[in-house]
Amino acid sequence: MNIEQLVLTVLTYGCLYGVMTVSLNLQYARGGMINFGTVAYFAAGAYAYAIFTQEPPSGLDQYAFGFNAPWWIGVLAAGVASLLFAIITGWPTLRLRGEYLALTTFAFAEVFHSFLLNERRIGNGSVGLSNVNRPDFSVIGLEDKYAFATAAVVLLLLTALLCRRVLASPYGRAIDAIRDDEIAAETVGKDIKRMRFQVFVLSSVPIGFAGALYAMITTLVSPNLFTAEVTFFVWIALVLGGEHTIKGVVLGTIALVTFEEVVRSFHFETVRAAEIAASVEHIMTGAIFIMILRWQPFDRIKKKRAAA
Amino acid sequence: MTDDILVVDKLTKRFGGLKAVGGDSGLSFKVKRGTLVGLIGPNGAGKSTTFNLISGVLPPSSGSVSLNGKDLSKIKTSDIASHGLGRTFQTPRAFPSLTVLENVMVGADSPGERLMPVLSGAWRGTEAALKDKATEVLAKVGLEGRLNETVSNLSGGELRMLEVARQLVRDPEILLLDEPTAGVDPSLQGKLSSILVDLHKEGRTLIVVEHNLHFLLRIADAVIVLQNGELLAQGTPHEIKNDQRVIAAYLGDEYAA
Amino acid sequence: MTLIAQYFVTGIVTGCFLILATIGFSLTRRVEGFLNIAHAELLGVSAFVTWGLNVKMGWPFLPAGLFAIVFTAFFGLIVGRIVYDPIRKLGPAVLLISSVGVAYVIGGSVDALVGTGIRSLNIPLATTYRFFGVRITDYQMIVVALAALTGLSLAIFMTKTKTGLAIRAMSDNPGLAASRGVDVQQTSRATWLLASGLAGLAGVMLALIATLSTDIAFHQILQILAVAILAGLGSLYSVLLAGLIVGVAMDMSVYFIPAGYRPLIAFAVVIIVLFLRPEGLSGRKSK
Numbered sequence: 001m002n003i004e005q006l007v008l009t010v011l012t013y014g015c016l017y018g019v020m021t022v023s024l025n026l027q028y029a030r031g032g033m034i035n036f037g038t039v040a041y042f043a044a045g046a047y048a049y050a051i052f053t054q055e056p057p058s059g060l061d062q063y064a065f066g067f068n069a070p071w072w073i074g075v076l077a078a079g080v081a082s083l084l085f086a087i088i089t090g091w092p093t094l095r096l097r098g099e100y101l102a103l104t105t106f107a108f109a110e111v112f113h114s115f116l117l118n119e120r121r122i123g124n125g126s127v128g129l130s131n132v133n134r135p136d137f138s139v140i141g142l143e144d145k146y147a148f149a150t151a152a153v154v155l156l157l158l159t160a161l162l163c164r165r166v167l168a169s170p171y172g173r174a175i176d177a178i179r180d181d182e183i184a185a186e187t188v189g190k191d192i193k194r195m196r197f198q199v200f201v202l203s204s205v206p207i208g209f210a211g212a213l214y215a216m217i218t219t220l221v222s223p224n225l226f227t228a229e230v231t232f233f234v235w236i237a238l239v240l241g242g243e244h245t246i247k248g249v250v251l252g253t254i255a256l257v258t259f260e261e262v263v264r265s266f267h268f269e270t271v272r273a274a275e276i277a278a279s280v281e282h283i284m285t286g287a288i289f290i291m292i293l294r295w296q297p298f299d300r301i302k303k304k305r306a307a308a
Numbered sequence: 309m310t311d312d313i314l315v316v317d318k319l320t321k322r323f324g325g326l327k328a329v330g331g332d333s334g335l336s337f338k339v340k341r342g343t344l345v346g347l348i349g350p351n352g353a354g355k356s357t358t359f360n361l362i363s364g365v366l367p368p369s370s371g372s373v374s375l376n377g378k379d380l381s382k383i384k385t386s387d388i389a390s391h392g393l394g395r396t397f398q399t400p401r402a403f404p405s406l407t408v409l410e411n412v413m414v415g416a417d418s419p420g421e422r423l424m425p426v427l428s429g430a431w432r433g434t435e436a437a438l439k440d441k442a443t444e445v446l447a448k449v450g451l452e453g454r455l456n457e458t459v460s461n462l463s464g465g466e467l468r469m470l471e472v473a474r475q476l477v478r479d480p481e482i483l484l485l486d487e488p489t490a491g492v493d494p495s496l497q498g499k500l501s502s503i504l505v506d507l508h509k510e511g512r513t514l515i516v517v518e519h520n521l522h523f524l525l526r527i528a529d530a531v532i533v534l535q536n537g538e539l540l541a542q543g544t545p546h547e548i549k550n551d552q553r554v555i556a557a558y559l560g561d562e563y564a565a
Numbered sequence: 566m567t568l569i570a571q572y573f574v575t576g577i578v579t580g581c582f583l584i585l586a587t588i589g590f591s592l593t594r595r596v597e598g599f600l601n602i603a604h605a606e607l608l609g610v611s612a613f614v615t616w617g618l619n620v621k622m623g624w625p626f627l628p629a630g631l632f633a634i635v636f637t638a639f640f641g642l643i644v645g646r647i648v649y650d651p652i653r654k655l656g657p658a659v660l661l662i663s664s665v666g667v668a669y670v671i672g673g674s675v676d677a678l679v680g681t682g683i684r685s686l687n688i689p690l691a692t693t694y695r696f697f698g699v700r701i702t703d704y705q706m707i708v709v710a711l712a713a714l715t716g717l718s719l720a721i722f723m724t725k726t727k728t729g730l731a732i733r734a735m736s737d738n739p740g741l742a743a744s745r746g747v748d749v750q751q752t753s754r755a756t757w758l759l760a761s762g763l764a765g766l767a768g769v770m771l772a773l774i775a776t777l778s779t780d781i782a783f784h785q786i787l788q789i790l791a792v793a794i795l796a797g798l799g800s801l802y803s804v805l806l807a808g809l810i811v812g813v814a815m816d817m818s819v820y821f822i823p824a825g826y827r828p829l830i831a832f833a834v835v836i837i838v839l840f841l842r843p844e845g846l847s848g849r850k851s852k
Contacts, residue, residue, distance in 0.1 A: 098658045107835040118825040170420030176405040177414045184401035188415040189389035279677035286669025293663045294652050
């Protein structure tokens with residue numbers, strides 16, 4: 001196990017997924033919205049980046065679009081793509097509550113996934129788009145892996161700052177009030193639908209950027225990278241960190257990523273052993289998830305501190 | 309401006325087959341600007357439901373409510389507050405995530421609640437003034453020492469005061485109060501009474517649902533009596549006290565007690 | 566023309582399977598009050614227990630299937646008591662989110678024990694019958710027959726037996742039911758047994774007519790959700806109609822659009838129903 005490699009991977013992916021967890025935190029813990037379709041906004045960003053930065057189709061390529069634009073246009077496109085997807089999926093759904101919202105967002109994400117899988121013109125269907133463009137980091141003299149780690153950290157910091165800015169303001173106050181008691185919030189003039197929609201759409205933008213970063217790192221976008229597994233991963237990280245504070249959810253994400261990377265780094269004798277390890281990891285993640293939801297250790301710690 | 313700030317016209321509300329408000333012909337009454345109106349009736353008379361209909365929490369089955377001539381059914385519920393109507397609830401509602409002070413500050417319409425000012429930070433100038441106003445209002449209801457506490461520390465009566473404060477920071481033209489004395493210490497009721505009298509003197513219109521008739525009939529200008537969701541009687545406190553129908557239906561036992 | 570009829574018939578079979586898979590899910594929703602995402606994993610448990618007994622231990626199909634159903638019923642009960650009962654007070658949203666964790670645990674366990682790869686039962690090859698130019702196998706007919714039988718039994722159970730009436734009372738108004746002498750604990754237990762048993766039955770059917778892989782359970786949840794939502798969350802009788810509609814829609818869609826979009830039909834149903842008529846076919850307002 002190469003320690004430096006492990007640290008770098010944990011940092012990069014921890015921060016990258018951390019961006020999604022922080023956004024999800026804004027949507028759920030503060031905004032009271034259950035979004036089970038998070039992966040779709042991630043995928044929208046990744047695919048937008050890939051499509052905008054790749055060369056136009058030629059030869060055997062099945063995809064239809066490629067704009068060969070520079071990487072920063074790709075990143076912008078990623079943000080816009082997830083923003084648009086959030087507007088389209090958010091506007092009609094946000095009047096739904098709780099489990100209905102969870103199901104609809106989940107359904108939308110699966111529709112999108114199916115779409116990517118079947119419409120070859122968008123992204124080569126199940127084959128996906130490979131050789132995704134990476135920015136040229138030689139300009140700043142950093143090796144790719146260090147540059148990406150830095151980029152992930154920066155993106156996370158920017159996302160956290162954005163959330164902080166929104167939450168530590170009258171807007172955040174109003175959002176908290178709405179989450180606590182909608183009817184009372186309405187009697188003091190809070191427009192619930194408008195604010196929820198804004199939070200939903202705003203928090204999707206960092207997810208899109210994370211998607212672009214992901215595409216850069218893997219240089220591959222294909223539908224099987226963007227399944228509901230990703231959504232549930234982020235959700236588990238959210239709960240693990242004690243959904244509420246930004247610091248907490250980031251730590252939860254890093255813990256989960258570390259756990260996964262450590263398991264992955266073991267060398268297994270047989271394929272079967274590796275499979276079992278992956279399954280056990282799955283089981284443990286689920287079990288810890290359930291236990292945290294049940295015993296809510298973070299709430300207890302918070303209450304103890306408040307009472308003291 | 310018309311003399312009637314609130315006009316309720318043939319209002320009905322049905323839940324399934326149950327006629328909660330308005331019976332068959334609908335509930336109709338008018339509220340004159342600047343008056344303190346008592347809304348009384350036995351349990352289940354439909355008083356809170358009427359409040360919910362007026363404040364937009366429930367949509368009417370038929371009929372209409374007009375505020376300053378504007379039909380409230382055409383307005384979004386959250387906009388009703390910006391037209392000058394506020395209300396409190398039978399069971400006080402507070403925001404547990406916020407402190408006492410924040411509970412009142414969130415009552416106001418801060419520019420920081422719009423997305424652009426939040427992102428640009430342009431709201432910061434207004435916070436101080438809002439904080440001052442909220443503190444002032446909290447002092448009026450006697451909660452000035454509890455500003456930074458969590459609402460879970462507050463008693464039922466204090467929560468009611470908090471609700472009133474949250475509405476007051478909005479400077480409402482008309483305020484609907486649902487059983488404001490319920491759960492309030494008899495010693496605090498005097499304070500509540502003087503708050504309502506002050507609001508009345510400031511020219512605001514108040515509609516108060518109350519079971520405590522000793523409290524209400526002393527300060528009200530007019531009284532509306534509901535029974536089974538329909539209008540039983542309306543008039544001055546004196547008229548109502550002596551109205552046989554009202555005594556028979558409700559008042560007799562209460563006032564004797 | 567025959568092709569459409571063929572797709573229609575296949576759709577009925579799929580629909581009948583979906584009915585079996587979803588009734589337990591809707592029952593859980595109705596009595597326990599939340600959407601149990603892990604319900605689909607129970608299908609996997611049942612299917613692989615059947616496979617394990619049949620292929621690995623040489624049991625004939627029938628006893629293997631019966632054992633699997635009973636096993637799954639009790640398994641579901643244990644999970645319900647240990648995991649969900651203690652957190653019921655936290656509300657349906659938390660229960661929904663927790664069920665994702667449960668799905669992970671159950672799914673991971675099945676993965677670990679069974680391993681990847683395609684599996685099928687050790688049973689005689691299906692015999693195909695032809696009616697009016699449409700093909701159907703004997704196994705498929707079993708699914709249809711069982712769905713009909715289940716529907717009927719459920720109707721009798723819910724209207725004539727003490728437990729069935731208790732379940733109905735509890736789902737409509739738990740507080741009132743309790744005050745009228747309904748044993749809430751016992752009814753809850755009965756619900757878990759029944760719902761999980763039904764999932765077990767669906768799992769055995771799955772083993773019968775489909776090829777098994779360890780991720781098959783997850784793919785079912787999406788379709789189960791579609792049927793449950795179309796029926797109206799918490800409604801049971803409407804599941805019968807909703808299951809058939811979704812099954813037929815999915816299979817007949819293959820005639821018009823590429824086969825890859827078949828699962829999409831289920832999701833499209835979810836989205837359309839939630840926008841136009843969230844109460845679903847039954848018109849029942851859920852809590």
